[in-house]
Amino acid sequence: MxxxxxxxxxxxxxxxxxxxxxxxxxxxxxxxxxxHLHQYALLDSTRPxxxxxxxxxxxxxxxxxxxxxxxVTDYVLDIDEGDxxxxxxxxxxxxxxxAIITFAEHESRISCNLQGPLIIxxxxxxxxxxxxxxxxxxxxxxxxxxxx
Numbered sequence: 001m002x003x004x005x006x007x008x009x010x011x012x013x014x015x016x017x018x019x020x021x022x023x024x025x026x027x028x029x030x031x032x033x034x035x036h037l038h039q040y041a042l043l044d045s046t047r048p049x050x051x052x053x054x055x056x057x058x059x060x061x062x063x064x065x066x067x068x069x070x071x072v073t074d075y076v077l078d079i080d081e082g083d084x085x086x087x088x089x090x091x092x093x094x095x096x097x098x099a100i101i102t103f104a105e106h107e108s109r110i111s112c113n114l115q116g117p118l119i120i121x122x123x124x125x126x127x128x129x130x131x132x133x134x135x136x137x138x139x140x141x142x143x144x145x146x147x148x
Contacts, residue, residue, distance in 0.1 A: 009041055011054045012062035017043065024056070025120055025127045028086075032116055032129055037061060040127075042120075050101065053118070065098040068114055071143055077117060079130040086128050087121040096120040102140065111140040 004020040011017050023041045030037050039056040042065075049070045055061040068075045077097055084090070097119055099112040114137035120127040 009054065009056060010059040011041070011043060011052065012060055013043070013045075013052050013054070019043070022125070025053075025125050027127045027129070029128065031063075031118070034061065051098070053098070053100075064101040064103075065118065066101055066112060068097060068099040068112065068117065071099075071112065072114065072141065075114060075137070076134060077119075078132055078134040079117065079119070080133065083119060083128055083130040087119060087126045088124050090121040090123065094122050096122050099141075101143075110143045112143055113139045114141045115139040 004022055006018050006020055008016055008018050019041050023043065025040050025042055027038050027040060029035060034055075037055045037057050041054045041056055043052040043054055045051050045064070049066055051065050053063040053065050084095075097117055099114050099117055102111050102113065104110070115132050116129050116139060117132060118127060118129050
């Protein structure tokens, strides 16, 4: 058994933190609107079940993410099979799914992007932002009730 390589990064939320190699995720085509950024670290949050997806290339860029199944009990991942193939066809617990959380600045609205889920192959640490084929899910799915 080999020890995980550790490195220190600068995070938007916590300043300098030490991470393990297994926390690094490569998004070869980036995220929508952030196509130029490819390397991220998945960090635990001080407020579970939330996580931080921290860019390793731009310390000021980070996203709060959550497993959508935790907050939206009827959520179903319905994406193009090509998206799963792009990250190596993970199955079962090899596939991690996240939704990006949005906090509205001038309102008390919190929503998550169920239309553009993040999928990550836990074994290869390769990720992709997909587009949901299910019309029920929006980019601003309200987490506090009402419309997003």
